[in-house]
Amino acid sequence: MVDIATRVYNHRWRIDPIVRSLLDTDFYKLLMCQSVYRNARDTQVTFSLINRTKAIRLADLIDEGELRAQLDYARGLRLTRGESTWLRGNTFYGKRQMFRSDFMEWFETFQLPPYHLEKRDGQYELTFEGAWPEVMMWEIPALAILMELRSRAVLGDMKRFELQVLYARAMTRVWEKIERLRKIEGLKIADFGTRRRHGFLWQDWCVQAMLEGLGEAFTGTSNCLIAMRRDLEAVGTNAHELPMVFAALAETEHELRQAPYKVLEAWHEEHEGNLRIILPDTYGTNGFLAHAPDWLAAWTGVRIDSGNPFEGAQRAIDWWRARGEDPRKKLIIFSDGLDVAQIEDLHAHFRGQVKVSFGWGTLLTNDFRKLVAEDALAPFSLVCKAVAANGRPTVKLSDNPEKATGPAEEIARYRRVFEVGAQAAMPVVV
Amino acid sequence: MVDIATRVYNHRWRIDPIVRSLLDTDFYKLLMCQSVYRNARDTQVTFSLINRTKAIRLADLIDEGELRAQLDYARGLRLTRGESTWLRGNTFYGKRQMFRSDFMEWFETFQLPPYHLEKRDGQYELTFEGAWPEVMMWEIPALAILMELRSRAVLGDMKRFELQVLYARAMTRVWEKIERLRKIEGLKIADFGTRRRHGFLWQDWCVQAMLEGLGEAFTGTSNCLIAMRRDLEAVGTNAHELPMVFAALAETEHELRQAPYKVLEAWHEEHEGNLRIILPDTYGTNGFLAHAPDWLAAWTGVRIDSGNPFEGAQRAIDWWRARGEDPRKKLIIFSDGLDVAQIEDLHAHFRGQVKVSFGWGTLLTNDFRKLVAEDALAPFSLVCKAVAANGRPTVKLSDNPEKATGPAEEIARYRRVFEVGAQAAMPVVV
CATH class of the missing domain: 3.20.140.10 (nicotinate phosphoribosyltransferase)
Structure with missing residues (x-):
């Protein structure tokens, strides 16, 4: 028997939202966000979504209107009372009250800040600018939205x-x-x-x-x-x-x-x-x-x-x-x-x-390798990183030069300051 | 959202019935039934369910009470008005009114006749006796019930x-x-x-x-x-x-x-x-x-x-x-x-x-070969056949001596009468 009310209700959704909760994020983002909120809340940062797999032209695959609708939906989310209760009442890593009252009060009124979206060379340039504790919360939802829209685009024509x-x-x-x-x-x-x-x-x-x-x-x-x-x-x-x-x-x-x-x-x-x-x-x-x-x-x-x-x-x-x-x-x-x-x-x-x-x-x-024609669901390397803080570019080197991010001259400076010697390059799959 | 009414309704079922309609049968049974009804309706027959794969001990696998409950449920079925309409109004093989009025009137009041069930040597002996057009309708539901109960028995402990x-x-x-x-x-x-x-x-x-x-x-x-x-x-x-x-x-x-x-x-x-x-x-x-x-x-x-x-x-x-x-x-x-x-x-x-x-x-x-431990869902050879008509045994020879059924001396007589020469034996899988 079909639950008619459910069906009618579902058909009223303008979109099928991908991120439906502010808790649909990684736990460490919340830990880090609390730390940033307490220690560096006024730092202005820019986060940028970067597709390291250029062969996958996301802007050709994914409709811009649909992407905006998903991002806008995520911006409308607020922490619910039950979610707040779970964060306040739960034991994480054996510790009660992992999240302190001042942070929880801030998080209970939090909304994801504005985004900036442009198309360039078949890719989306998606950036977020503002106070660090706010902007950093975009990382996971932005990635999850892009990834799922790409899955949907590939699966759209299947019976x-x-x-x-x-x-x-x-x-x-x-x-x-x-x-x-x-x-x-x-x-x-x-x-x-x-x-x-x-x-x-x-x-x-x-x-x-x-x-x-x-x-x-x-x-x-x-x-x-x-x-x-x-x-x-x-x-x-x-x-x-x-x-x-x-x-x-x-x-x-x-x-x-x-x-x-x-x-x-x-x-x-x-x-x-x-x-x-x-x-x-x-x-x-x-x-x-x-x-x-x-x-x-x-x-x-x-x-x-x-x-x-x-x-x-x-x-x-x-x-x-x-x-x-x-x-x-x-x-x-x-x-x-x-x-x-x-x-x-x-x-x-x-x-x-x-x-x-x-x-x-x-x-x-996300292991759908070889399961559809042209391997169109193969995983790829999409990241969302801090690219600037208080107007200065950020740099990441990592132990694989293929994963380094930042302006070339800054990468060189960091490599010198941190005395990074020769590094073996490894292919980045995901 | 759970449809509460559906859930409550479903939990009232004493069993999960396997055969829920008299139309859950093979089309040729209906064609043959009409032919028998018109030409030989008083013939008394015995149908018997035979498991040709003795290694599968159905009576050890399947609970007798559950089997009886399923057979009893099938006996309670009647042709519904919509089913009757479909049979009467449909075109089969390009022909309208394939099923004539006299047969349809009989079928509309039809119920599956009694069964006789015994356990012997780890197998069920399931037999049906009575007028041919009634007894013959047991073949498919009886097989489908045994087959599905066997599946359920094997799957019962899986998470x-x-x-x-x-x-x-x-x-x-x-x-x-x-x-x-x-x-x-x-x-x-x-x-x-x-x-x-x-x-x-x-x-x-x-x-x-x-x-x-x-x-x-x-x-x-x-x-x-x-x-x-x-x-x-x-x-x-x-x-x-x-x-x-x-x-x-x-x-x-x-x-x-x-x-x-x-x-x-x-x-x-x-x-x-x-x-x-x-x-x-x-x-x-x-x-x-x-x-x-x-x-x-x-x-x-x-x-x-x-x-x-x-x-x-x-x-x-x-x-x-x-x-x-x-x-x-x-x-x-x-x-x-x-x-x-x-x-x-x-x-x-x-x-x-x-x-x-x-x-x-x-x-x-039913191809679940090698999908569970001990290949316990491998198909096997279960048949439900006419074994007697007006008190005389029936015989089937077929083109594979492994598929012959009937008493040995009758098989020999039929082989002589029908001038069956040497036949190549082939393994019977299903």
Whole structure:
């Protein structure tokens, strides 16, 4: 029996909104936003959406009106009372009241700020300018909207059973990955796939399949809305945007060199335990670890997000040993373009040496490779980054020169200041 | 939004009924039933359900109470007004009023007669006794109920996503078959998969997938209920039960030898065109064709349902030529345990020589091979046959000695009377 009211109601929607909640974002954005709100709320930043895969001409695929309608819809969102209650009342990483009252009061009235959209060379130039705590909240919804509009554009002409079989194939693929992961003893893995997901409902499906298929090995999702609805742990800590913005604000080379540590000082005061995870690659892991203050070696772990992950993890282990720390008590989180084979290899290699966990992203929530003609749903590398702070360009180097962002002369300056030597280039898939 | 009324209503069902309509049966049962009703309605017959795959111990898998509840539910069914309207008003094989008023009046008050159920050696002995037109209507619902209860028994312990992925895999498999079939130019294929289907909803899905995927190449379904609901052609002509019962009633060896032709005489008077399809294998195709009267050579086609289908079809072609008929104007329907590779081969081999069409059964609607542990959903050979008529045993020989049914001494007598020589044994999969 059709629920007529539901059907009539659904047909009144002008669009099928992609982002329907301010909590449909990564948990670490909220953690970072609180930190920024408390420590640097007046910093003016520009975020820009960049498609690193130029061959995918998003502006040809996606209708501008539809994109604007989705962005406008997201701008209309406010934190609901139930969402606020969940953030205020929940325990995150074992801690009650992770989000303080002053931040929650601000967030309860928050709306996403205006955006600027232009087409150029078959791509969209989508930028956001304003106060850092506001602008930064665009990152995940902007990416999720673009990604899902691209999926919809590709799927637009498919017939009903063709579509059902497409999803049947994709489900089978995810499940076969889960069946392989199930065999890994001691696995700990979380969903980090919000930003480049195929679509919201698909991410939600993948998360539930992980929950059923992996049980205790599945440690949670970075997506706050899914965590809330499915009663899961919301996970994540911090990202490159903090050192990138603070570095851009540095007045001297000394300040610049210290910026990545200064960011973590504030984090150290705010957070403990499993939230004390170093992301060392913003300006090269080698230099970061070599010059790191000793208190950082006492942190819980390291997240490896670029470069060769075996080398990156080994570097962290060696560093802990050199600083008198026992690596077996430390945690390494791998999160860069993972898929099952690499998860198996990394787990097998490092198990026993260090605690290992995985933040699985795009190839969990958007692996539709080869499932449609011309591989038109292949994942691609879309990012939304801070490109300027108080009028100065930001720079990210990472451990893979292919992932470096910023003006060329600034990249060169940063490479010099941070003493980044030769780096091996690796292809960026996602 | 949940439709609360639907949910409450659904939870009131004591069981989840498998057969919910008297039209959830094969079209040829209705055609044959009308013929029997008009020509032999007082004949007393016994039908018996036989599991030819002894390794599958149905009585260990399926709860007797559940089986009885399903059979009892089917006994409560009556033809609805809309179903009657569809039968009376529809055009079948280009003919209006295929079902005459006297038959329809009888069918409108029809209910399935009592059944007799016992357990023996891990199997169910399920028999039906009474007037032929009533008893014969049990064949398809009895098979469909047993098949679906077996599916449910195997799936009973599976978790939610495990189940969804199982169906995702099965859908993908069906779709891949359809994608292969789509490449066959001039293909004509129908669904004959009611009796040994995985389940009703699954058959309905397969039929709709065929419709979307094959378009004009998909010529219809043998299932009347699905044909009615999906606005498709209902297809099928006649089966072995007619010659089997008439043969059992023969008083002399001459009458026995003539019985298969006498059955078709009545059919000849009743039907034309594409309903004039010979099923020659009941007592061996060779003898049947050799002794067939000339008017049978003028019939539209032959259905090949046992033995080597290449040999069977070639035999029919040779026979038509010998009788002065042009095989290119004749139709051969293949319907014995088909899967895609054989459909491709048969089509490629006979295309141009004769019109070819396919009745695809179990491996369309129940191909879950290797999809669950221990291959517990592999198809198996369950049949429901007339075993006696007016107190005498029936016999079927077919072109494969593995498919012969009846008492051994009667099989021997029939083999002698019908001059059946050596036959090649072929494994019976479904």
